[in-house]
Amino acid sequence: MLNNSHYIDKLRSSGLRPTKQRIKICEILFNTDKTFHFTINDLVKKISKATNDKISLATVYNTVHAFKKKGYLKEIPINSDQSYFDTNTSHHHHFYDENQKDLIDIDDADVEPVKINTRIPGKKIKSVEVLVKVEDAE
Amino acid sequence: MLNNSHYIDKLRSSGLRPTKQRIKICEILFNTDKTFHFTINDLVKKISKATNDKISLATVYNTVHAFKKKGYLKEIPINSDQSYFDTNTSHHHHFYDENQKDLIDIDDADVEPVKINTRIPGKKIKSVEVLVKVEDAE
DNA sequence: TCAACAGTTTAGAACTATTATAATGTAGAC
DNA sequence: GTCTACATTATAATAGTTCTAAACTGTTGA
Numbered sequence: 001m002l003n004n005s006h007y008i009d010k011l012r013s014s015g016l017r018p019t020k021q022r023i024k025i026c027e028i029l030f031n032t033d034k035t036f037h038f039t040i041n042d043l044v045k046k047i048s049k050a051t052n053d054k055i056s057l058a059t060v061y062n063t064v065h066a067f068k069k070k071g072y073l074k075e076i077p078i079n080s081d082q083s084y085f086d087t088n089t090s091h092h093h094h095f096y097d098e099n100q101k102d103l104i105d106i107d108d109a110d111v112e113p114v115k116i117n118t119r120i121p122g123k124k125i126k127s128v129e130v131l132v133k134v135e136d137a138e
Numbered sequence: 139m140l141n142n143s144h145y146i147d148k149l150r151s152s153g154l155r156p157t158k159q160r161i162k163i164c165e166i167l168f169n170t171d172k173t174f175h176f177t178i179n180d181l182v183k184k185i186s187k188a189t190n191d192k193i194s195l196a197t198v199y200n201t202v203h204a205f206k207k208k209g210y211l212k213e214i215p216i217n218s219d220q221s222y223f224d225t226n227t228s229h230h231h232h233f234y235d236e237n238q239k240d241l242i243d244i245d246d247a248d249v250e251p252v253k254i255n256t257r258i259p260g261k262k263i264k265s266v267e268v269l270v271k272v273e274d275a276e
Numbered sequence: 277t278c279a280a281c282a283g284t285t286t287a288g289a290a291c292t293a294t295t296a297t298a299a300t301g302t303a304g305a306c
Numbered sequence: 307g308t309c310t311a312c313a314t315t316a317t318a319a320t321a322g323t324t325c326t327a328a329a330c331t332g333t334t335g336a
Contacts, residue, residue, distance in 0.1 A: 017303055019313060040293080056315045061294070077217045077269050081323080082293060095258055104258065112253035116270055118244060120233055123272040130268050131215050132254055134261040155332055157284060178322080194286045199323070219294080220322060 014070045021055045025063050029073070035088035037076065037103045040064060076103065077129055093130035106132065152208045159193045163201050167211070173226030175214065175241045178202060214241065215267055231268035244270065 007026040008018040016022060028046050038046070040060060047055050064085060067073045076084040078096060084103060093111050095104040114128050145164040146156040154160060166184050176184070178198060185193050202223060205211045214222040216234055222241060231249050233242040252266050 017312065019303075021314070058295085058316080059314055062313080075217050077215050079213050079215045079221065083217065095261075097258070097261060098264065106254065106256060110254060110256040112250075112255070114252055114268055115250035116244065116248060116268075117250070118248040120235070120242065120272055122275055123233075123235060124275040126236065126271040126273045128268065128270050130252055130254075130266065132266050133264040134258055135264045137260055137262040155283065157331075159285070196287080196324080197285055200284080 016066055016070070020053075021059050022063055022066075024051055024053075024055065025060070025067075029067070029087050035086065035105075037084055037086050039082045039084055041082065076131075078103070078131060093132065095132045095134050098133055098135045106130070154204055154208070158191075159197050160201055160204075162189055162191075162193065163198070163205075167205070167225050173224065173243075175222055175224050177220045177222055179220065214269075216241070216269060231270065233270045233272050236271055236273045244268070 004023055004027070007023050007030070011018040011022055011026070024047065025043070028043070028050055040057075043064065044057065044060055047060070064073060068075055068085065071089060072087075074086045074089050076086050076094060078084055078094075086103075088105060090108070092108045093106040095106055096102070097104065111130060114130060116125070116128065119125075142161055142165070145161050145168070149156040149160055149164070162185065163181070166181070166188055178195075181202065182195065182198055185198070202211060206213055206223065209227060210225075212224045212227050214224050214232060216222055216232075224241075226243060228246070230246045231244040233244055234240070235242065249268060252268060254263070254266065257263075
C-alpha cells in the first residue's frame, strides 16, 4: 500500500485516473525489480492470484492499451495468436525460443547497433526491433 | 499452362501432391519476377480474380501453411490482427509503415549484419529478423 | 486398367483473441 | 455534496484461424 502513492502520481501525471483497477495492475506489472513478458491471459491469471476483487477482461485490455500508449509497456512484434507485452520499455531485443514458446531479453549491450543504410522519403524511423528465433540444437 | 510442369515437379519433389488448387496458388504466388507480401485475405482476393473455380478458405490456409513449412514462404513477425507472408524467402528485413499499414522490403545490402554477442545454451539461431517501424515525419 | 488407399479439398461449425456496446459506477472539480 | 466526464463491467459482436467429417482425387501396384 505504501508504494501505491507512487503509482497514483504516475497515473495522474499521465492523465489517467488512478482507479483501483489501474493501481492493482500497476502493482502487478511494475512492483518488481525484474521486468517480464506477458500476454493478456497471463495478466488475467496474475490478477486473480493477487486479488479477490476480479477485474473484468475489458478493463484489462483497456488498461494494457492505455499503458502501452503512455509508454509504460511495449508490445513485442512476434507471430503469435496472441499479443505479447513487455514491462521492459528500454531499448532491447529478444530471443524467441520456438520449442519452448518463450521470449528472452537480449541485453542491448549484446547487440551491435543495427545500421539501416536506406530511408523512406517522408518517413522517420520510430523503432528498430530485432527478433532472434532460436531452436533446440541437435 | 507451360510453367505448370515446373510447379508440379516442385510440389512433388517436396512431398506435396500437385493438386489443381496448389498449382493455381503457385501460379499466383510465384509466377512473377517481383516478390510480394500478402495476408490470407489478400490471397483469397487474388485467387478469385485469377480463376473461376473458387478455392475454399480452408484450402488456402492449408496450402499457405504447407508452403511455409517447405520454405517457399516466410511469415513476417509483426503485431497485427492478421498474419503477413512473404514470397521473398531470401534473407532480408522490413520497414513497417504504421500510417499506411504497409510492409516494405529492406534490401539485405542496406542493413549491416546484425551481431548478437550472446547465445542461449543448447539453442541454435534459426533466424534474425529486423523490423523497422516508420511513421510520417512531421 | 482400375481398385484401393492415403492424402486433399470442402462447407460449415467451432474456437479464440480482441473490440464494441451500453448501462452502471466513480474520481475529481466546483 | 453535486455534477460531469471518464472508467468499469458483463455481455454481445467481430474477425482471423482451426477443426470436423464427408466427399473427392492423385498415386500405387496388382
